[in-house]
Amino acid sequence: MATDEPRDTEETKEDLTEYEQIMPEDAPFEDGFGWKTIWATAFVGIVMLPGAIYLGLVTGQSMAGASEWVTIILFLEIAKRSFVRLKTQEILIIYWVAAGLLGIGVKLGSGAHLYGGPFGGLIWDQYLIQSPAAKGLDSYIPNWVTPPLDSPVYAERTFVHPDWILPVLILFLVMIINQAARLSFGYVMFRITSDIEQLPFPLEPVQARGVTALAETSAKAEGWRWRVFSTGTCIGLVWGLLYVVVPTLSGIFLTETVQVLPIPFIDFTAEVKTILPAAVFGIGTDLGHLLYGFVLPFYVVVGSFIGAVLANLVINPALYHYEILTRWAPGMTAIPASISNRFDFWLSFGIGTSIVIALTGFYMVGKTLLEQRKLKQETGHHSINISMEDLPEGRGDMPMKWPLVLWVMASFAAIGLCQWLVPEFHWGWLVFFAFIYTPISSYIGARMIGLTGSPYGASIPYIREAAILLSGYKGMAVWFAPIPLHDHGLAVRQFKQLELTKTKIGSYLKMVVITMFVIFICSFMFYEFIWRLGPIPSSTYPYVQLFWPYEATMQTVWLKSTLPPEEVQGAVGMDLLREIIIPKYILTGLVSGGLLYLVLVAAKVPVLAFFGFVNGLAQWPHFVILNFAGAMLGRYHFAKRFGESKWKAYAPILVAGYSCGMGLIGMTSIAVALISKAVSQVVF
Numbered sequence: 001m002a003t004d005e006p007r008d009t010e011e012t013k014e015d016l017t018e019y020e021q022i023m024p025e026d027a028p029f030e031d032g033f034g035w036k037t038i039w040a041t042a043f044v045g046i047v048m049l050p051g052a053i054y055l056g057l058v059t060g061q062s063m064a065g066a067s068e069w070v071t072i073i074l075f076l077e078i079a080k081r082s083f084v085r086l087k088t089q090e091i092l093i094i095y096w097v098a099a100g101l102l103g104i105g106v107k108l109g110s111g112a113h114l115y116g117g118p119f120g121g122l123i124w125d126q127y128l129i130q131s132p133a134a135k136g137l138d139s140y141i142p143n144w145v146t147p148p149l150d151s152p153v154y155a156e157r158t159f160v161h162p163d164w165i166l167p168v169l170i171l172f173l174v175m176i177i178n179q180a181a182r183l184s185f186g187y188v189m190f191r192i193t194s195d196i197e198q199l200p201f202p203l204e205p206v207q208a209r210g211v212t213a214l215a216e217t218s219a220k221a222e223g224w225r226w227r228v229f230s231t232g233t234c235i236g237l238v239w240g241l242l243y244v245v246v247p248t249l250s251g252i253f254l255t256e257t258v259q260v261l262p263i264p265f266i267d268f269t270a271e272v273k274t275i276l277p278a279a280v281f282g283i284g285t286d287l288g289h290l291l292y293g294f295v296l297p298f299y300v301v302v303g304s305f306i307g308a309v310l311a312n313l314v315i316n317p318a319l320y321h322y323e324i325l326t327r328w329a330p331g332m333t334a335i336p337a338s339i340s341n342r343f344d345f346w347l348s349f350g351i352g353t354s355i356v357i358a359l360t361g362f363y364m365v366g367k368t369l370l371e372q373r374k375l376k377q378e379t380g381h382h383s384i385n386i387s388m389e390d391l392p393e394g395r396g397d398m399p400m401k402w403p404l405v406l407w408v409m410a411s412f413a414a415i416g417l418c419q420w421l422v423p424e425f426h427w428g429w430l431v432f433f434a435f436i437y438t439p440i441s442s443y444i445g446a447r448m449i450g451l452t453g454s455p456y457g458a459s460i461p462y463i464r465e466a467a468i469l470l471s472g473y474k475g476m477a478v479w480f481a482p483i484p485l486h487d488h489g490l491a492v493r494q495f496k497q498l499e500l501t502k503t504k505i506g507s508y509l510k511m512v513v514i515t516m517f518v519i520f521i522c523s524f525m526f527y528e529f530i531w532r533l534g535p536i537p538s539s540t541y542p543y544v545q546l547f548w549p550y551e552a553t554m555q556t557v558w559l560k561s562t563l564p565p566e567e568v569q570g571a572v573g574m575d576l577l578r579e580i581i582i583p584k585y586i587l588t589g590l591v592s593g594g595l596l597y598l599v600l601v602a603a604k605v606p607v608l609a610f611f612g613f614v615n616g617l618a619q620w621p622h623f624v625i626l627n628f629a630g631a632m633l634g635r636y637h638f639a640k641r642f643g644e645s646k647w648k649a650y651a652p653i654l655v656a657g658y659s660c661g662m663g664l665i666g667m668t669s670i671a672v673a674l675i676s677k678a679v680s681q682v683v684f
Contacts (some may be wrong), residue, residue, distance in 0.1 A: 049116055050526045071097070097643065117520065122146065127548060185442060240664075243261065265621075301612065348581055476562065481557075
């Protein structure tokens with residue numbers, strides 16, 4: 001890796017400032033939204049969205065992650081040849097345009113992964129009502145979810161029919177309400193976690209530094225950022241050639257698919273059954289997991305590594321020995337073994353540890369606020385920037401009361417919509433989810449992102465299903481209702497990246513509004529076209545043909561659980577819930593998690609290690625081992641070679657470059673595959 005400075009560890013103050021800063025401190029906040037962003041939105045919606053839909057239906061994989069960098073590189077090259085410069089702020093907004101249009105969407109009530117915008121959810125619903133798993137249930141599925149089974153839309157395979165008006169209208173209203181709630185409450189969470197608590201947000205500099213590196217080349221002023229980014233891109237290209245291109249293209253040009261390395265991991269779970277029964281063990285094969293170890297907080301990675309190894313290789317065999325893990329059987333691979341262990345113990349235990357995370361989070365923010373108040377009383381000054389006067393000038397902030405008002409209005413709108421659609425479901429549960437559970441889970445999620453970079457482990461599993469079953473509701477409509485149960489804390493990532501790249505908040509808000517309408521229209525057009533070509537699922541789309549029947553079976557288990565007993569034999573959902581939610585294991589997780597936190601605090605171990613450990617308990621060692629290897633390499637090799645401050649600046653840009661390289665070569669192979677399939681369709 002080329003550098004501008006010697007490799008010694010003694011750096012001047014000027015060097016530290018240069019390498020630690022993402023943007024100059026005196027750089028003004030600028031607007032990143034304009035005609036260039038609108039053109040990028042149109043390009044992604046019209047050119048790349050159909051590819052994302054096709055790839056998702058055929059392989060179950062998303063173009064998100066690759067498409068963002070491909071879109072940016074393309075627009076950079078067009079801008080260079082047009083003698084136009086793309087600002088850092090414009091590049092960031094274009095990145096989010098691609099990410100927002102091509103990301104994964106999971107239809108509420110099913111585990112099926114849906115790609116290509118909101119109409120993917122309606123495609124799932126039309127399959128569900130026709131599926132063998134839902135035979136005899138079509139009369140209970142309301143017409144605001146999907147047209148009745150005798151509607152001509154299923155024979156004609158079209159959305160252009162009056163029977164779709166109500167489902168499409170509900171879909172559009174839910175999208176607007178959810179976005180309003182996400183942006184408003186996400187902004188509140190950002191102000192709390194970033195401005196009040198001043199959490200580190202370890203992963204946000206990855207994209208921010210990648211964007212600044214690309215901005216350098218757009219201005220034809222390539223410096224050390226561009227060279228580090230290029231190094232990461234080359235690594236991504238080489239690894240992508242082995243990891244993505246070979247299996248993708250070999251399946252087209254050869255009789256069998258060739259994989260240099262198993263994707264996404266090498267699984268040793270079945271092999272270690274005699275030595276470590278019920279253990280889940282393997283090694284990931286994606287180099288990106290090792291590189292992410294460079295940028296994650298060191299103590300988070302160490303805690304995750306200890307937690308994952310301890311849970312999977314030590315505790316699981318012990319639990320099996322004491323006949324707690326009863327569903328595991330010799331020969332199980334990682335996925336079925338993990339599911340069986342989760343049902344027997346870890347699901348309940350994880351609920352207890354999630355409660356500990358929530359309690360510690362509230363304790364820490366309460367402690368911070370009390371310290372601030374005490375310091376203010378002693379000195380008359382704020383210790384943390386929370387007033388409008390102390391916020392960064394030009395960021396585009398507003399008084400906290402306005403986003404809170406918007407969030408309350410959106411939450412009441414969601415409650416009102418649910419009550420209109422399912423008046424039999426008690427409104428108290430909706431109020432609980434909207435104004436109690438969602439704020440708590442959003443805060444925990446935002447805090448986990450701010451501390452560890454990971455948003456997982458904050459929500460209580462199956463709480464929606466439990467609430468519906470415990471409410472005594474009889475029927476099926478509530479399972480399809482847009483219950484206001486969300487984690488708006490995920491939005492803090494975007495707001496933090498805006499701050500790091502000196503981009504006005506208004507840029508992001510305008511981008512969300514534009515992309516929301518574009519994705520709705522483009523999703524309708526392309527799903528209408530693809531659905532008319534043939535049934536979904538069918539042999540043309542092997543992924544959905546294989547997995548959707550399983551997902552439909554799992555969803556109908558819950559749908560049947562609230563029907564009257566005389567119509568469906570046995571409350572399958574309630575029986576399952578009683579089996580997997582075990583109070584004594586929840587209490588075990590709560591007590592052991594609380595004791596561990598107190599011990600680590602008394603030993604003055606960094607709190608990040610505790611959050612990492614709790615996260616690690618729910619993870620496989622497959623990928624955590626690579627994270628740990630990357631963290632050790634970064635801390636004890638590269639940091640000494642380049643200097644700690646320089647390495648902290650290099651690592652996020654290197655990871656961003658790797659993602660770009662993997663995206664470029666992955667998109668190339670996908671394009672060849674799409675062309676090959678299109679030609680074969682024409683010929684035959």
